[in-house]
Amino acid sequence: MTTDEAREFARSYVRFLESMHELAGRGEGNEVVRRVQEHVGEEGRRHSVVGRGFAPFEQVNVQVALDRWSEQPERTVVVEGVTLPPHYGPVTLQQLLHGEALPPTRLTAPELVDLPSGPGRTTACVRNGLFLVDDEARGRFVLFARAPQPHQGEPVLQLELAGLPTDEAQKVLRELDELRTRHNVYRGQTVELAPEMHGGLSVVFPELPATERADVVLPDAVLARIERHAIGIADRREALRAAGRHLKRGLLLYGPPGTGKTHTTRYLVQHLAGATVLMLSGRSLQLVGAVTQLARELQPAAIVLEDVDLVAEDRGFGPGSSPVLFELLDAMDGAAADADLLFLLTTNRADLLEEALAARPGRVDVAVEIGLPDSDARRRLLDVYARGLRLEVSDATQDDAIERMAGVTASFVKELLRRAVLEALEGEAAPDGVVVKDEHLIRALDDLLDSAQGLTRALLGVRDGAAAPGGGPEPHPHTRQAYASSLSFVAEAGPGLQPWR
Ligand SMILES: Nc1ncnc2c1ncn2[C@@H]1O[C@H](COP(=O)(O)OP(=O)(O)OP(=O)(O)O)[C@@H](O)[C@H]1O
Ligand SMILES: [Mg+2]
Incomplete structure (x- = not known):
């Protein structure tokens, strides 16, 4: 091919490409x-x-x-x-x-x-x-x-x-x-929205563990107050509407990890007759605006916002946008007052929310501290988690265990019984099932409280005061002070708030 021929070919090829582009x-x-x-x-x-x-x-x-x-x-x-x-x-x-x-x-x-x-x-x-x-x-x-x-x-x-x-x-x-x-498929269902990689979103219909009132070990007055606000208002929906009272409500459960905040929300949402339950946590909390809109369409509805402290300082999209927590509070405010909507918030860092809640009063109208179980609660927890087990433990051993567990969380008691069963299984299991005896419970407790297992103890939420068999108790990163200070916003945040002490 001569140079001229090559040039002519190149020119006609470019013309061909241009006309193709134009057509496309x-x-x-x-x-x-x-x-x-x-x-x-x-x-x-x-x-x-x-x-x-x-x-x-x-x-x-x-x-x-x-x-x-x-x-x-x-x-x-x-x-x-x-x-x-x-x-x-x-x-x-x-x-x-x-x-x-x-x-x-x-x-x-x-x-x-x-x-x-x-x-x-x-x-x-x-x-x-x-x-x-x-x-x-x-x-x-x-x-x-x-x-x-x-x-x-x-x-x-x-x-x-x-x-x-x-x-x-x-x-x-x-x-x-x-x-x-x-025909909304979420109506009347429990739906969990979780963020995925690359900004995607997964929708799950979780099967929550069946949780009855007797499974929730809290001081009677505390549980009654939570129920009144969450379930009681829904049960009296028509009467309250007729009397011009608002139905929209915000309930914050706060307190140390492992004390039953999530456990209590599960109990509550299972006892809201016919309600749609929309659950958000972590990064999916950013969807709160759209989810509140959906909840309004599907009411009666509960919006569960778990671990809201995680977004206390996160900012939403766009320049100068406000922290996600503020968006969350705005969404709560935007919903009509007569909508049968329950916002159920949990946190173990109430101190981080204090300022935001004080600046926007009226969103959370009841804040309830879920504290560490006292000795009576620890006894009830032992009963709850020993259900279905053959427990042949003397009263003296039980009393001693309850005393030694001063300062632990509720989930610790649950774990104690699991370990006691493991101990019992290591011994010769009775032919008709495992029997938990004094020595199994004591060994499991010694093991859990052993200061050599500092990390496990910290993870399980053992506080100062829990008596370890040897050595002093491990300090825990979340001290009681953090929770004590968090009560102040409740008292200051305006007439809508009802402090619970
Ligand atoms: N008050 C309680 N009564 C009965 N069981 C409890 C209680 N608290 C905790 N448990 C048991 O311990 C498990 C863990 O507790 P849960 O997840 O509710 O703690 P949490 O307060 O939500 O902690 P976190 O702040 O870490 O989210 C529960 O699934 C439940 O089995
Ligand atoms: Mg929780």
């Missing part, structure tokens, strides 16, 4: 664009695309709404999948309608993601689905459902409509939204 840019030759344009027709292309965003955990409900709506006799709906090559950003319906700056896309069978929609149940949800609608009353139009892609900077689910005048499009989106609320 206009979407000509793109089968997705052709399909959308043909379906809505010349007239439909003149209307604006109208879209709506949904929180990522609503994807399954949007799918349920689309399924129900598609089944209605007045319309036929054909679903097509749209493939997007990797490393391209999300594609909008506006691009598909007008063929603007599109990456190479194709029509395929719809890509599905199988999402949890109930305990032990899943629903296949369309990821990038084109719904080609032929509606008796409204004619032909297109819906595009685009799944959230958090790692591509798109945290929300988008539902877009093309081919209808704006007011009609809004009506369709409203119909779908009503179906989403009416």
Whole structure:
């Protein structure tokens, strides 16, 4: 090939690439664009695309709404999948309608993601689905459902409509939204939202361990107060509404680790008849705004916010945004007062929340300290966790154990019995089951309290005062002072707060 021939080839190759780009840019030759344009027709292309965003955990409900709506006799709906090559950003319906700056896309069978929609149940949800609608009353139009892609900077689910005048499009989106609320798969369920890698979110329908009143070992007055605020108000919902009293309530349980804050929330949410329970902790607390909105739609509802101190100083997204804790408190405030919503907060660092709660009074209206078990509570804990065991331990040994455990947490007592069973299993187990005897309980307690096991003891929450068989007790990082100071915000935070002492 001569130089001139090579040059001529290069020139015509560039011209070929340019014309291909132009064609692709206009979407000509793109089968997705052709399909959308043909379906809505010349007239439909003149209307604006109208879209709506949904929180990522609503994807399954949007799918349920689309399924129900598609089944209605007045319309036929054909679903097509749209493939997007990797490393391209999300594609909008506006691009598909007008063929603007599109990456190479194709029509395929719809890509599905199988999402949890109930305990032990899943629903296949369309990821990038084109719904080609032929509606008796409204004619032909297109819906595009685009799944959230958090790692591509798109945290929300988008539902877009093309081919209808704006007011009609809004009506369709409203119909779908009503179906989403009416058939919401979270209604009446316990749902745990947990953050995943790359900004994703997992939805779990956890099976909480059945927890009855007798399983919760707290001073009677403390438990009664918690129940009155959490459950009692729900039970008197209608009477309180009729009397113009507000139902929305915030309950904070605070105190050292392992004393039963989480345990108590489990008991409470299982005894809120018919309520939807939405549980957030750690990074998922950032979703509190969207979750509160959902709770409002599904009320009666409880929103459990575990370990809120973890976000006390975290900042939300965007420049200058406020700490997540403030967003959380704002969300609590934003919900209507007559909504039957229970906000259940737990923390073991009430001192970190003090300032935020004092600055925004009225959100948490009851704060209850869950303290270390006294000797009476330790005795009851021994009874609770010895249930189903054959315990042949003398009264004197039990009394001695209860005394030596002064300063331990409730979870310590539970662990003690587990270890006592292990000790008993090491001896010759009776043919009809394990029998826990004096020596097993004593050995397990010696072992747990042994100062040589400083780390284990710290993890189990042994405090000053617990009598170790040899050597002094280990100091614990969380001293009682930290909790003592935390009561002051309750008294100062305004008339709505009822201090519990
Ligand atoms: N007051 C209690 N009555 C009965 N069991 C308890 C009590 N407190 C704790 N337990 C037992 O110990 C386990 C651990 O307690 P839990 O998770 O509720 O502690 P927590 O106060 O939430 O601690 P953290 O601050 O670390 O979250 C519970 O699952 C329960 O089995
Ligand atoms: Mg807890």
